[in-house]
Amino acid sequence: MPTALITGITGQDGLYLAELLLGKGYEVHGLIRGQNNPRTELVEKLVPDVTLHTGDLLDISSLMRALRKSQPDEVYNLGAISFVAYSWENAAVTSDVTGKGVLSMLEAVRLHAGDDLSSVRFYQASSSEMFGKVQQVPQTEETLLWPRSPYGVAKVFGHYMTINYRESYGMHASSGILFNHESPRRGPEFVTRKISQAVARISLGMQKDLSLGNLDARRDWGFAGDYVEAMWLMLQQDEADDYVIGTGETHSIREFLDLAFRHIGIDDWSSYVKQDPRFMRPAEVDLLISDPAKAKEKLGWEPKVSFQQLVTMMVESDIEAARAGW
Incomplete structure (x- = not known):
């Protein structure tokens, strides 16, 4: 062992x-x-x-x-x-x-x-x-x-x-x-979990809006x-x-918001999201996108969960948690 x-x-x-x-x-x-x-x-x-x-x-x-x-x-x-x-x-x-x-x-x-x-x-x-x-x-x-x-x-x-x-x-x-x-176990201070928790609470009438920083930052x-x-x-x-x-794909915060809100039946989230300069980085990292070819070739590794599946998984998990009062 x-x-x-x-x-x-x-x-x-x-x-x-x-x-x-x-x-x-x-x-x-x-x-x-x-x-x-x-x-x-x-x-x-x-x-x-x-x-x-x-x-x-x-x-x-x-x-x-x-x-x-x-x-x-x-x-x-x-x-x-x-x-x-x-x-x-x-x-x-x-x-x-x-x-x-x-x-x-x-x-x-x-x-x-x-x-x-x-x-x-x-x-x-x-x-x-x-x-x-x-x-x-x-x-x-x-x-x-x-x-x-x-x-x-x-x-x-x-x-x-x-x-x-x-x-x-x-x-x-x-x-x-x-x-x-990311995952449903991500800390609530990270932007993805902050979004999934807020969207879950908004869907249940427990929260009205959320404040974020740069919505155009792109991540893999x-x-x-x-x-x-x-x-x-x-x-x-x-x-x-x-x-x-990595996945070799890049998506913006806006795209994450699109999928998260769409999952609860909201197509236009603009009235729910506020940009707050307090959450802007002093020096932003604008674009991150991986080339995982070496990992695929030498390790035989590829990601299994898609971006859409990830967002849905996180929102669903936070809806369940909010309903349970966690």
């Missing part, structure tokens, strides 16, 4: 990945930060067979302790401060956790593995936000990185540090450059449940490498 350790297990990716690995017969361990973590209960409810350990990406001794207790064959480093808007308000903390936290985890794995570095395979959650002011359309593994937020900069640090450990120490360390991926949106399979596939390869993971 293979064993995996997942940092960031309380997030949508961590939950879907834990379910995937448990279904494949893995023994799964998760790292939880802090006492009385409010999302611990969610992990215990959705994936009760996961063994949880307390640790912090900024405390290498706690990471070493978690590695010693779990003895993983695979480590998935998903832990980060991942809300882009927050990163401008707390750039230093974001840099420490999202950037230096990767270094801490890599070093902990290196020290834990000792002379047998091939015994532990490492996955780093890189991000399409690293492309920022895009220099090539669509974006591939070779596209120049030009991040436009403290979050993106921190992700670039972690991405290159992963490459450096792979090249310096021969670690089986891979990075997945994941484009935007996929389903998080599909993307965690790509993470697993990367660590099953003989050679570690970096892969762009």
Whole structure:
């Protein structure tokens, strides 16, 4: 039975990945930060067979302790401060956790593995936000990185540090450059979930409108449940490498709104949506679209859930939650 350790297990990716690995017969361990973590209960409810350990990406001794207790064959480093808007308000903390936290985890794995570095395979959650002011359309593994937020900069640090450990120490360390991926488990602070929750509440007469920032920003949106399979596939390869993971399609916030409101029978949503300058980014990322050809060729990976199916799934889930009073 293979064993995996997942940092960031309380997030949508961590939950879907834990379910995937448990279904494949893995023994799964998760790292939880802090006492009385409010999302611990969610992990215990959705994936009760996961063994949880307390640790912090900024405390290498706690990471070493978690590695010693779990003895993983695979480590998935998903832990980060991942809300882009927050990163401008707390750039230093974001840099420490999202950037230096990767270094801490890599070093902990290196020290834990000792002379047998091939015994532990490492996955780093890189991000399409690293492309920022895009220099090539669509974006591939070779596209120049030009991040436009403290979050993106921190992700670039972690991405290159992963490459450096792979090249310096021969670690089986891979990075997945994941484009935007959403689900009903997405945090309510993210724009897609903010829309799906608001649309659900509007359909039930519980909310009148919602406020958003740039409606013309375009993203390559996929389903998080599909993307965690790509993470697993990367660590099953003989050679570690970096892969762009996305749908190869781009859609605007307006298109997301179109589908979400249309699902509840509203064709013209203009009276329900207000633009608020408070939600505008200081430096916008206007267009992200992936070229996942390498992942398709080498991993045999392709997304299964379409953009329309994703939006419908999220709105339906939030309608059910609102009716249940969650």
